[in-house]
Amino acid sequence: MPPSPGKASAGPHFRRVALIGKLGTPEIPASLRELEAFLKSRGCDTFIEKDSAAELDVRGTEYSAMGGKVDLAVVVGGDGTMLAAARNLVRAHVPVVGVNQGRVGFMTDIGHRDMQSGIGAILDGHYSIEERALLDGEIVRGGASALRTLALNEAVVGKGSQGRLIEFELWLDGEYIYRLRADGMIVATPTGSTAYALSAQGPILHPAVPALALVPLNPHTLSARPVSISDRTKIEIVLKHALDARAHFDGLALFDMQEGDRLTLQRSADAVRFVHPPGYKYFATLREKLRWSEGLVKEK
Numbered sequence: 001m002p003p004s005p006g007k008a009s010a011g012p013h014f015r016r017v018a019l020i021g022k023l024g025t026p027e028i029p030a031s032l033r034e035l036e037a038f039l040k041s042r043g044c045d046t047f048i049e050k051d052s053a054a055e056l057d058v059r060g061t062e063y064s065a066m067g068g069k070v071d072l073a074v075v076v077g078g079d080g081t082m083l084a085a086a087r088n089l090v091r092a093h094v095p096v097v098g099v100n101q102g103r104v105g106f107m108t109d110i111g112h113r114d115m116q117s118g119i120g121a122i123l124d125g126h127y128s129i130e131e132r133a134l135l136d137g138e139i140v141r142g143g144a145s146a147l148r149t150l151a152l153n154e155a156v157v158g159k160g161s162q163g164r165l166i167e168f169e170l171w172l173d174g175e176y177i178y179r180l181r182a183d184g185m186i187v188a189t190p191t192g193s194t195a196y197a198l199s200a201q202g203p204i205l206h207p208a209v210p211a212l213a214l215v216p217l218n219p220h221t222l223s224a225r226p227v228s229i230s231d232r233t234k235i236e237i238v239l240k241h242a243l244d245a246r247a248h249f250d251g252l253a254l255f256d257m258q259e260g261d262r263l264t265l266q267r268s269a270d271a272v273r274f275v276h277p278p279g280y281k282y283f284a285t286l287r288e289k290l291r292w293s294e295g296l297v298k299e300k
Contacts, residue, residue, distance in 0.1 A: 017044045017072050019074055029056050031115065032056060067092030068092070070094050081102065099115050107191070135189060137155050137264070141258065141261050147253075154188040156248040162243045165182060168185065171235070180221070186216075186217060212228070235265040236265075
């Protein structure tokens with residue numbers, strides 16, 4: 001476990017650091033090499049994730065081998081890269097920090113230009129740690145488990161390639177809520193409330209709020225609206241009619257669903273631990289990424 005922020009240390013607060021980069025992006029290998037050299041100059045041992053290492057033509061480390069070996073993972077890329085890394089490392093309780101070389105970057109706090117100064121400040125003990133909730137998901141078919149996975153952003157039941165509405169029932173803690181015809185349903189965590197759910201007119205949930213957002217996708221009724229519920233609620237979505245339907249989890253896990261399948265979602269006992277550099281503020285991030293107040297003169 002890393003030391004607490006602000007605690008005196010003879011060396012870097014995180015001595016064993018994993019590096020993970022966005023694949024297939026030309027500028028990422030140079031950033032990883034720069035970061036590796038910087039970390040070694042600060043006395044850190046570095047491990048490069050296997051697929052990222054392949055692009056550098058060096059030996060890499062499997063995600064499964066990082067538990068107990070790595071104190072911190074630095075993810076270079078965008079939110080998609082961070083999602084994949086966080087999902088792979090959450091069971092090993094490895095905290096993550098992001099360097100943004102993607103597009104929006106809600107989860108990657110450090111800009112590329114500030115990479116060395118931001119990571120250096122964290123190594124010096126100037127950081128905060130924030131835990132983000134995950135969803136454990138299970139699809140049951142014919143009384144047997146067909147899929148178990150997790151989601152940091154969202155779980156989605158939606159129409160497949162047929163483009164036809166699907167019909168499903170929603171149950172919360174065993175209580176029947178409604179039956180709905182729609183393109184689908186998004187169940188979003190606070191982290192995912194600024195992702196797919198936001199584009200579907202869902203609410204933004206502050207990460208400290210213990211809630212989930214239920215966001216219908218193009219419902220065939222005007223009365224089905226987004227709803228926020230306690231994150232302690234057990235959610236069940238039962239597929240009643242569909243020519244083609246699929247479940248998605250963070251856009252990284254995909255499962256073709258059949259009529260009668262039941263998707264169960266509940267808050268995971270695990271949590272992703274984000275390491276934030278000095279000066280991180282959630283609403284400042286929203287203001288920048290969502291371009292709030294853009295074009296307006298700030299009052300003095």
